[in-house]
Amino acid sequence: MFAAYAARIDRDNPLNGLELGDRPAPESRPGWTTVKVKAASLNHHDLWSLRGVGLAEDKLPMILGCDAAGVDEDGNEVVLHSVIGQSGHGVGPKEPRSILTERYQGTFAELVTVPTWNVLPKPAELSFAEAACLPTAWLTAYRMLFTNAGVRPGDSVLVQGAGGGVATAAIVLGKAAGLRVFATSRDEAKRKRALELGAVEALESGARLPQRVDAVIETVGAATWSHSVKSLRPGGTLVISGATSGDRPSHAELTRIFFLELKVVGSTMGTKDELEDLLSFCAATGVRPVIDEVLPLDRAREGFERLESGDLFGKIVLTAP
Helix, strand or coil: CEEEEECCCCCCCHHHHEEEEECCCCCCCCCEEEEEEEEEECCHHHHHHHCCCCCCHHHCCEECCCCCEEECCCCCEEEECCEECCCCCCCCCCCCCEECCCCCCCCCECEEEEEHHHEEECCCCCCHHHHHCHHHHHHHHHHHHHHHCCCCCCCEEEECCECEHHHHHHHHHHHHCCCEEEEECCCHHHHHHHHHHCCCEEECCCCCCCCCEEEEEECCCCCCHHHHHHCEEEEEEEEECCCCCCCCCCCCCHHHHHHCCCEEEECCCCCHHHHHHHHHHHHHHCCCCCEEEEEEHHHHHHHHHHHHHCCCCCEEEEECC
16 A cells, blocks of 8 residues: 655654655554545654654654544544554553554555544544544644643633644634634744634744733744743743754743742643544534645655645645545
8 A cells, every 4th residue: 555654764854764655554453443544634743753753763664644534444434543552442551652653553544553442433524634633733732722721711822833733723722712812933924824813913933922821832842932931920831742943942941930830731642532522622613723735645745845844834634545
């Protein structure tokens, strides 16, 4: 079957390890379900995999892709929860959790197999492309906002780095949930798009906000860390799920964190129950993922190149042949 996969690890030039071509179809195994992939979306996790982060050399070649929506063996339209081993279903209780493409072949292929527990019904209201955007970036944003930041309607939130998948999701979800959303970006066009999606104000990176916020959604890392901490009200919460600009800020702002009793919370992906809630939320409210571009799987390299350059707003979706 045709697939986009990591053939080798290159920490400095990750796309050197990306190959497109034939790979073996997944074999049947007890407690697992094979899904015909209709759409899958790109995530920064796929670039990190090509750099060898979370993906060991002895697991190569590895089909990339965490997210997918498709059709199961019984003809049902489904969405995949990509955290394997979260419950022990399909792998046993002693195996640590992993994300597809770390231990098990991913979704950038015509077929993928996952534990049956990880398969959820796709709401009829969502297209395959829309549903394929939800299990990683949008689920991460959902958990950051509503589980780990604990914000409520009327609260204020700063979303750093408008344009990325998680940041875009946080703006849309925050607006739909009645939050006052501020966003930042170095790019004027991305600031304009953030306003169109519902941010009350979009500022240049590092600019002073008109008010201190209840929570910050942080995925950029070192470049925005100090600004994120300084933007919080006393007792506020900074939730971080990524560090695309690096994980070693020049100023950790420790004094401000303890003096103002700020909370710093790490966040990774989300649970199957949270994904189910997110799917229902989108179906009920009309909220839809922001899709930058849809490409056929055989043009996956173009999608990876745009993801690496940061020249996108929202998600890039790959459709299987």
